Every structure is written in C-alpha cells, then in structure tokens.
Amino acid sequence: RRVGVLISGSGTNLQALIDATQDRTQHIGAEIVLVISNKPDVEGLRRAQKAGIKTKVIKHVDFPNRETFDQAMDAELEAAGVEIICLAGFMRILSEPFVKKWRGAIINVHPALLPSFKGAHAHKDALAAGVRVTGCTVHFVEVDIDSGAIIEQEVVPVLHNDTVEILQERVKVAEHRAFPRALRRLATGEIRLNENGILEWNH
Template sequence: KRVAVLISGSGTNLQSLISATQDSSQNIGAEIVLVISNKPGVEGLKRAEKAGIKTVVIKHSDYPNRESFDAAMNVELNAAGVEIVCLAGFMRILSEHFVKHWRGAMLNIHPSLLPAFKGANAHKDVLAARVRVSGCTVHFVEVDIDSGAIVEQEAVPVFPDDTEKILQERVKAAEHRIYPCALKYLATGRIKLKEDGTLCWN
C-alpha cells in the first residue's frame, strides 16, 4: 500500500515507520511515498529526505481556511497515489470533508491510553491526574478528535518524579513499537473499519 505520513515536528514516529517499512523482513505491506509537513524546516522532513522519500511543505498559514489547506494536501496525496494516511505528530485539526474522504484509511497516534486524556496536552494532564499508568494509542481518525476505533495500545508506567519530558520519552518508545504494527494490520488487510465505526479483525 502507498502511504503518506503527515507531520509537524521532530518525526520520531515517522522514523519508526520509515525503518519498519524499509525493512523487508517485517512485511509491513506498505511503502511511504510521501511526507507532508505543515511546517518548513522541521527535523521530520530531514529524516524523510535522508530516506529518499518525497517531501512537500504545505504551510497552513498560506491558506484562508481549513478546507482549502486540506484540499491542497489532497492534491498531493492523489498525485502520489496514496492509499493510506498516517498522522504522526501532525498538529492541525483536519476538516470534516478530509476526514470523511480518508475514513477507514487514516490512522493517528495519540500519547495516552484513549479514551483517557484526549487533547493536545496528554502528558501534562496525565501528571496532573496522578495516575500510575499511561501509554499510547493508534486509532482510526474520525471527525470527533481522538475518538476513532482503537487499533493498538501499549501501557507504560508513570513514576512519582516524572516530568512531562521524561514521561513523553517513555511513551514515545512505546509509540515507536505500536505504530508500525498498527500500519501493518491496516496495510495487510488484518483490520478494517466498519461503517458503524467499530473495528473488524480478519
């Protein structure tokens, strides 16, 4: 399957997807053909370039609204023949039209055990709640933020003296394990999103 990864930053999840898809022994069934960033100059773009993957920067500030920004992304995705979209630290909310267009073919990774701690400040919220366990979730993208069917999760411990940064690093190590695995499930047809929004395992 032809995959695009959408990023806004460091791209460590992108890196884990690049490494897994380029390792033929893992049989991910996917090839990353395009990386789109809404921010120029980010580390993730360098990772893609190093791996010989086409990159495109589409600055959201160049567009009057979400719809036109998303339409510009769709032009690139279609031109590259993309079949699966992976959001990996992509910090823009997508339009309803875009999400519905890619429904069942678009995954996101979120740094908490959903449905707990949705939103952009998961680690901060986890520490404030003083829970002892956190983790990460790969899920299908639906119009409601951080709400789609869960594909894969991994738990990590939270320690009393954790900072956001330390917790983020521990969670990211788990992210880098589960995202390639979830992509493999989708690319090889082991999972499918049903019309009712639930997951079907084959």
C-alpha cells in the same frame, strides 16, 4: 500499499515507520511515498529526505481556512497515489470533508491510553490526574478528535518524579513499536473500519 505521512515536528514516529517499512523481514505491506509537513525546516523533513522519500511543505498559514489547506494536502496525496495516511505528530485538526473522504484509511498516534486524556496536552493531563500508568494509542481518525476505533495500545508506567518531558520520551518508545504494528494490520488487511466505526478483524 502506498502511504503518506503527515508531520509537524521532530518525526521520531515517522522514523519508526520508515525503519519498519524499509525492513523487508517485517512484512508491513506498505511503502511511504510522500511526507507532508505543515511546518518548514523540521527534523522530520530531513529524516524523510535522508530515506529518499518525497517531501512537501504545505503551510497552513498560507490558506484562508482549514478546508482549503486540507484540499491542498489532498491534491498532493492523490497525485502521489496515496492509499493510507498516517498522522505522526501532525498538530492540525483535519476538516470534516477530508476526514470523511479518507475514513478507514487514516490512522493517528496519540500519547495516552484513549479514551483518557484526549487533546494536545495528554502528558500534562496524565500527570495532573496522578495516574500510575499511561501509554499510547493508535486509532482510526474520525471527525471527533481522538475518538476513532482503537487499533493498538501499549501501557507505560508513570514514575513519581516524572516531568512532561521525561514521560513523553518514555511514551514515545512505546509509540515507535505500536505505530508500525498498527500500520501493518491495516496495510495487510488484517483489520478494517466498518461503516459503524467499529474495528473488524479479518480472521
């Protein structure tokens, strides 16, 4: 399956997806054909270029609203023949028409064990709550943010002297395993999202 990855930053999750899809022994059943970033000059773009993957910068600030920004991304994804979209540290909320169009074919990685700690400050919120474990979640994207059906999770311990930065690094190691696993399940047809938003297993 042809995959498009949306990023906004360092792209370590993108790198994990590149490594997994280019490793034929993993049988991911997917090839990354396009990487779109809403920010220019980010490390993730360099990672894609190094891997020989087409990149496109589409700056959200160049558009009057979310819908027109999303339409520009949609046009590039369609032109590249993309069938599955991975959000890998993409820090923009997607509009309802875009999410509805791609429903069942967009997945996101979130740095907490959903449904706990939704939103953009998951590590700060986990530390403030004093939880002893957190982790990561790969899930289908729905209009409601961080709420779609869960595909993969991994648990990560929280240590007593953790900072946001230290915890983030530990959780990322788990994300880099969970995201390629989730992509494989979707790309090979092992799972799908049904009409009611429930995960269905194909065996």
